[in-house]
Amino acid sequence: MTIQSNTYLSLGTNQGNKLENLQNAINLIDDRIGGIQNISSVYKTPSWGFKGEDFFNICIEVSTQHQPETLMNSLLKIENDLGRLRSNEDGYQNRNIDIDILLVNDEIIFSKTLIVPHSKMLQRKFVMIPLAEIAPNAIHPIEKTKISVCLLNCDDSSEVTLTNETLKRPTPIYEKYNYIAIEGNIGAGKTSLANLLSHEFNAKTVLERFADNPFLPKFYEDNERYAFPLEMSFLADRYQQLTDDLAQYDLFKNFIISDYYIFKSLIFAQVTLPKEEYLLYRKMFDLMYKEITKPDLYIYLFQNTERLLENIKKRGRDYEQSIETSYLKKIHNGYKNFINTEKNLNLLIIDVSELDFVNKPEDYNYIVNKIKTF
Structure with missing residues (x-):
């Protein structure tokens, strides 16, 4: 703590x-x-x-x-x-x-x-x-x-x-927001940034439990066969996690940061599912989406495809090593369409393609200041 x-x-x-x-x-x-x-x-x-x-x-x-x-x-x-x-x-x-x-x-x-x-x-x-x-x-x-x-x-x-002089108190992030969601493509650095912000500002983290999904390695081996069970299991798990964790505020934490937002389920489903399965999936998603707490701030980390592939290779998850450029581009386009159509989100887009916010404090401080002054 x-x-x-x-x-x-x-x-x-x-x-x-x-x-x-x-x-x-x-x-x-x-x-x-x-x-x-x-x-x-x-x-x-x-x-x-x-x-x-x-x-x-x-x-x-x-x-x-x-x-x-x-x-x-x-x-x-x-x-x-x-x-x-x-x-x-x-x-x-x-x-x-x-x-x-x-x-x-x-x-x-x-x-x-x-x-x-x-x-x-x-x-x-x-x-x-x-x-x-x-x-x-x-x-x-x-x-x-x-x-x-x-x-x-x-x-x-x-x-x-x-004197009559006055000074301005900078508003801390945790006074502006109760819930921040960080999103981005695979390998964009969502979890890393969520953990850094949580450590500095004493936030409760809600991190995606991708490692516990038994369908994920199978999906990368056989997309068509495992796409639907993968997306449904992710949707159910994200819904349960967000419903439980966002409802339970920690008195010893200042606010909540998640490294995903449930709408990513729909973005990935659009890419991976055929039309008939996607329509069925969309019905389930719409029912759940109505009940989910919306973030006060939605941060999208943009990372170019070349850097995404470098990051994916560097973190060394075996089942991710076969991810192709075309798949990452489809995911990016899905986020782009979501950003362009979802008008009710308080959206901050940060281009991190040339940043190394994990290892360079000045890059991390740049992101923090973007959030503070947004």
Whole structure:
């Protein structure tokens, strides 16, 4: 089970377009670290410990899987990507962005590279005021006291002024969608993407049980003989699985992701069945389709035929090695017709022909951002 940590961060800036600096940092944290749960108001404070421009300061709450040391390295990378230049001079300095880890759940960490809770947070009103705004009841794990009480005990005399500036909280995927279905041709990467998204966003997965179908190997050996029992068994199994799993929400998961949508049954049946059998199959399908929960987001992964064949060969399922290009093209055309005619789906098409989202984080992040901004 994926462990999500509630982490509180302090962000500050006193150079350039300060509001833009904060928003850019928030967006990158959302992209690379985890979902932004809360953002405080923006506070203006005088430079602390040196002479410089006034700061804009905020605190944010982030839900993340990252371990604290990994989190710290990721935040340093975000600072660098946003143009922060560190000096070898001692003391406090101007900066276009500064991100500090304040709290990670109720953990206490003393290492060579990281101290949590932040060692100086209790002495700084520009930290405690925005933190108390979004987490008044959070407990400081060393003081064993609520943050709101810690603020009252803070003897910092600095002037902290509430501004009228506002920042936008990126909407997490799990707040936009209850159920996402991922579809695509054979070998497009549906299951791989479903598992990656599930791991990052703490989703319940509904994965197709193709390995349990006794007709599948026989179908690839003798299409005509086994097409109808294969498609009927897939339809019955998909209907039962989706009916059961979509009806049972997991209180410990944020949403549901499946690596198929039941309409794929009709697409494959159109390709594999003769006309008379298909008409009978369609009657059964229409009865079941009325009862199935429709996804809030339908993602279609487009993969060119050459890459599909490479992926099929690479994953090494014996019964798939005889799949021909013509069969994959027929399946693709079936999906294409479905996409063009099914107007009620919230459809996102992603071309993954040139992507390796399993092995390249930048390709995976590209897909995640496509979903977030859709």
